[in-house]
Amino acid sequence: MPDRILYCGFNGRAAIGAVDANNGLRDLASYPAGAAATDWTQITALSGDRILYYAKNTGRIAIGAITPGNGLRDLASYPAGAAATDWTQITALSGDRILYYAGGTGRVAIGAIDANNSLRDLASYPAGAAATDWEEITFLGSSGKPSPWAVLLCQFSDAATPPGFSRKRFDELFTGAGTGKLGMVDFFRDMTHGNLDLTTSRAFGWYTLPKKSTEYTGSGANPQGRKDLITWARQTATAAGVYLTPYGNRICVVTHPPTDLFGGPDGACTGDGRDGNGMTSLSPSLMGQEMAHVYGLDHSWAGSTEYGDYWNTMSTRTPYMTPHPVYTEVDNQSRPIWRMGPA
Ligand SMILES: [Zn+2]
Structure with missing residues (x-):
C-alpha cells in the first residue's frame, strides 16, 4: 500500500491521497463539503x-x-x-x-x-512547563518500520481457572507499554538491528472462544487445526468490534488454558504452557521464534540437527538462556518461569 494522506478542510470536505514509491501524488477518495464535522x-x-x-x-x-x-x-x-x-x-x-x-x-x-x-x-x-509560542509539534518517530501485531487473548469455553498473569502483563509483553522491559518490542528491535518497530502492537481480550479446549485438534501433524484456532480467534475478536485488517497476518493468539506453541503464515499461538525446565511458552525467546516464523524465517540448524544452534533464537529451546531480569516469577521448584536468550 502506498503512503496515504488524509486532507481535511474547514468546511468538512475531506480527501484521501497517496504518495507512491516513485513520489507520484495520487487521489484515492474524495468526500464533499459537509462530509466531516466542521x-x-x-x-x-x-x-x-x-x-x-x-x-x-x-x-x-x-x-x-x-x-x-x-x-x-x-x-x-x-x-x-x-x-x-x-x-x-x-x-x-x-x-x-x-x-x-x-x-x-x-x-x-x-x-x-x-x-x-x-x-x-x-x-x-502545568502552564509554563513548555514555551508558549510553538505552532506545530511533530513527533520525529522511531527509525524502524512499523510492524504492529494484534495479540488476541482467548479463553476456551471450558477454562476452569482465570489466566495466570494479569492483563497488564500481556500489554507489557507485546506492546509499547512494555518498551524497555525486554518483551517482544525490545526483542524485535534488537534482533532486527532496529529495522522492525512493534511498538504499536495491541493486545485485545480476554475473549471467550465458542470452543472447548478439547475441540482443539492442531499440531505439527495437523496444520489445519492450528489454522482453525487462528480463525476462531479472529472471528471472536472481529465480532467484539476489533478491526484486524491493519495487522495482516501478524496475529498472535494467546490461549487459556494453554494448548500449543507455533508460528506460521497465518499467525502465531502461545499460552502459559510450561516445558520440562519450568519455562513458560510466553518467554520472549520462544515467542520471538514463533513470531519470526510469521515473518517467514525457518528454524536454524547445527550441521544436520534442526534446532541445534546454541546461539540462534530460531533453534527454540536449544539456545543458551538466562532468567528474565524484569519478570522474576519462579515455579514451585524455584525455577525461573521467564527466560530470555540466546545469552
Ligand atoms: Zn518453530
Missing part, C-alpha cells in the same frame, strides 16, 4: 489506521478509522467537555501515547489510547 481543529493519526479528531471550541473528541478501501468510519465519540478546550497541538507518540500542548500557556499533557479506543491521562505539566 469543528475539528486537530486531526492526528494513531496506530491501527485510527484517527483522533479534536474540537478545541468544545473539547469534543472522536476516534475514527480509515479502511483499506479508503472509507472513513467512526469508532468512538466523546461529547463536548470530554477534553480540555485549550489544546492547540495534538501529536501521536510511540506506544499509543498522545501529547497535548496548549499554546498560549505552555500547558502539556501526555495521554494514551487503548485497544478499546478509551483515552486516559498519563502525565500532566
Whole structure:
C-alpha cells in the first residue's frame, strides 16, 4: 500500500491521497463539503489506521478509522467537555501515547489510547512547563518500520481457572507499554538491528472462544487445526468490534488454558504452557521464534540437527538462556518461569 494522506478542510470536505514509491501524488477518495464535522481543529493519526479528531471550541473528541478501501468510519465519540478546550497541538507518540500542548500557556499533557479506543491521562505539566509560542509539534518517530501485531487473548469455553498473569502483563509483553522491559518490542528491535518497530502492537481480550479446549485438534501433524484456532480467534475478536485488517497476518493468539506453541503464515499461538525446565511458552525467546516464523524465517540448524544452534533464537529451546531480569516469577521448584536468550 502506498503512503496515504488524509486532507481535511474547514468546511468538512475531506480527501484521501497517496504518495507512491516513485513520489507520484495520487487521489484515492474524495468526500464533499459537509462530509466531516466542521469543528475539528486537530486531526492526528494513531496506530491501527485510527484517527483522533479534536474540537478545541468544545473539547469534543472522536476516534475514527480509515479502511483499506479508503472509507472513513467512526469508532468512538466523546461529547463536548470530554477534553480540555485549550489544546492547540495534538501529536501521536510511540506506544499509543498522545501529547497535548496548549499554546498560549505552555500547558502539556501526555495521554494514551487503548485497544478499546478509551483515552486516559498519563502525565500532566502545568502552564509554563513548555514555551508558549510553538505552532506545530511533530513527533520525529522511531527509525524502524512499523510492524504492529494484534495479540488476541482467548479463553476456551471450558477454562476452569482465570489466566495466570494479569492483563497488564500481556500489554507489557507485546506492546509499547512494555518498551524497555525486554518483551517482544525490545526483542524485535534488537534482533532486527532496529529495522522492525512493534511498538504499536495491541493486545485485545480476554475473549471467550465458542470452543472447548478439547475441540482443539492442531499440531505439527495437523496444520489445519492450528489454522482453525487462528480463525476462531479472529472471528471472536472481529465480532467484539476489533478491526484486524491493519495487522495482516501478524496475529498472535494467546490461549487459556494453554494448548500449543507455533508460528506460521497465518499467525502465531502461545499460552502459559510450561516445558520440562519450568519455562513458560510466553518467554520472549520462544515467542520471538514463533513470531519470526510469521515473518517467514525457518528454524536454524547445527550441521544436520534442526534446532541445534546454541546461539540462534530460531533453534527454540536449544539456545543458551538466562532468567528474565524484569519478570522474576519462579515455579514451585524455584525455577525461573521467564527466560530470555540466546545469552
Ligand atoms: Zn518453530
